[in-house]
Amino acid sequence: MLRGADQWLVPYLRFRSHPVRPSPDRPLHACIAVCDHYEPLHDTDLAGAQKAVAHWQKTWPGLVEEFRDSAGRGPRHSFFYPIEQYESSLIAPLAGLCHRTGSEVEIHLHHDGDTEATVTEKLLKGVSDLAGHGLLSRGADGRAKYAFIHGNWALDHSHPSGRKCGVPNELEVLRRTGCYVDMTLPAAPDPCQTSTINAVYYAREDGLPKSHDRGTAAEAGKTCHLRDLEDHLLLLQGPLGLNWHWRKWGLIPRVENGDASGSNPPGGHRLRLWLELCPRVKNGAPWVFIKLHTHGGIPKNYNILLGERMKRFYRDLAAYAQATPGFHYHFVTAREMTNLVHAAEDGKTGSPAEWLDYLHARPPVLG
Secondary structure, three states, X not given: OOOOHHHOHHHHHHOOOOOOOOEOOEOEEEEEEEEEEOOOOOOOOHHHHHHHHHHHHHXXXXXXXXXXXXXXXXXXXXXXXXXXXXXXXXXXXXHHHHHHHOOEEEEEEOOOOOOHHHHHHHHHHXXXXXXXXXXXXXXXXXXXXXXXXXXXXXXXXXXXXXXXXXXXXXXXXXXXXXXXXXXXXXXXXXXXXXXXXXXXXEEEOOOOOOHHHOOEEOEOOOOHHHHHOOOEEEEEOOOOEEEEEEEEOXXXXXXXOOEOOOOOOOOHHHHHHHHHHOOOOEOOXXXXXXXXXXXXXXXXXXXXXXXXXXXXXXXXXXXXXXXXXXXXXXXXXXXXXXXXXXXXXXXXXOOHHHHOOOOOOOOOOOO
16 A cells, blocks of 8 residues: 555546647646755754755856746746745855756744744744745735745645644734745655645635635636735645556656656656646646646755756756657746736636736845
């Protein structure tokens, strides 16, 4: 039995994969966001964390310059930084790197035993800390806004043990503190996985744990109003399914959950499955939202993300686009991907490159 499959296997068996038949008359745009649970202090000290940041500073700009997507943009990376581990000497160089390369920093949080009041305090402090470095988007009122990934996957007090969160109305708290999208999922094989899979949808906070287990799928012309409701939160999931082309012991299919790591690097062999699984806005533009996740502060992972295996993936993308008329790919940040969801809801079409700053503005560059 695949570990943790009781949460998602039946929904997966019922899931209808998306057709992948691009042509010049029926284009398909793959929007790819690497959303990094960036934890440079994981299993190391400050010196080790600074070494990780320095490696990103040294290597990442070269990749951004070397490779280009269908619109001529270099790769993008979204660093979801754990705000409970705020350290200015780590954030300042990361902010500089993002301003140089078009990448962005968002909010990650591991917490346990919190209340609505205590997690609100943590989130507001984290927002202030990151905004002080010129990070995070700003609303029309100047207020900082953010994308979010929950530590240990336990969004909205969803872990069956009752640990790793503590706040069963967390979706509402996130909205109130400036969150405009959650990108925690998929969690499989973790038990926090929802029965909703491969979706971009709005979940309504009901005051109970795991309010996001189900929700309303984003749909062109029909769900735009939900983004203004404080008790609804947009969730954008990565792929979840079975990879029959990569089997354990040659027999059991492995779980495809969008992980980009040292043990499961991105590759062209996984691209077709992502295109079939990843969500689109119902009745919207032909834009596929491929949200991958990683832990890029850990050496075994950042050596892959910044090394030859990732370069091979970029080359595979370019080769597939060249060989497949009508297929286009776009490197985007978490914020830009969210903007594309909203643009599709509002009926926008054409190249996604036109709508990257549609609702949520780019973070300001501090003087």
